[in-house]
Amino acid sequence: MNIADYKKFDVINGTGLRHSIFTSGCQHHCKGCFNPLTWNFNYGTPYTQSFEDQVIRDLNIEYVRISGLSILGGEPFQNVDGLLGLVKRIKNECVGKDIWIWSGYTYEELITDDSRLALLSYCDVLIDGKFKLEQRNLKLTWRGSENQRVLDVQQSLSQGQAIGLGMF
Incomplete structure (x- = not known):
């Protein structure tokens, strides 16, 4: 997997101050x-353990409150293997940080694929x-066209249907 860009202190892609x-x-x-x-899957720099x-x-810096991580693309769900370890670590090592993820797939498409569902299950907003x-x-x-939805992932998974994130 390659990373096209990494933006620290982003205020555009999700709520609060975050990294993307x-x-x-x-x-x-x-x-x-x-x-x-x-x-292009080869664009950018290789994803490494160091990265x-x-x-x-x-995400754990102490001098400013970071709300969480946003994952965009490209298509994150075409890079599940590379991202799954990261999102697991965030949930285990970054207390109180949320994960937002953007996808061209719909929620309904994502939950039918086990590996994509595994990645989605660690996210908070889709x-x-x-x-x-x-x-x-x-x-x-946070979206560019009328068909796109802002979904509460954990509520959607628990209720078995796509649930919008309150105010959006």
């Missing part, structure tokens, strides 16, 4: 994608659905 990882590789190829460079350790340290240029709306929060 952009994975490389996406087979959706949405027309009008804001980040088409990340379609993972740095993310954990960055923004799902492919970007659709014909449904683009620049006034939406």
Whole structure:
């Protein structure tokens, strides 16, 4: 797995002050994608144990309150093997940090695949659905097109259906 970008102290991709990882590789190829460079699985730099350790340290810094980690792409769910260890570590080593994840897959598609469901189960918020240029709306929060949803993952998993995140 490659990392296209890592942004520390991000205030755009989720609530609060957070860090964001952009994975490389996406087979959706949405027309009008804001980040088409990340379609290439070889774009960026290789994901290493050293990078993972740095993310954990960055999430646990004490001089400022970091809310959590956002995982975008590319398509994170086409990089499950690389991300699963990281999200497990975050839940074990980063007390009180949430995980937001963006995907071109819908919640309903993700829960039908065991490996994708494993990654999803460690996340708190999912923004799902492919970007659709014909449904683009620049006034939406955390999503680019009307078909995309902001979902409470843990509530969705416990209730067996997609549950929106309150105010969005």
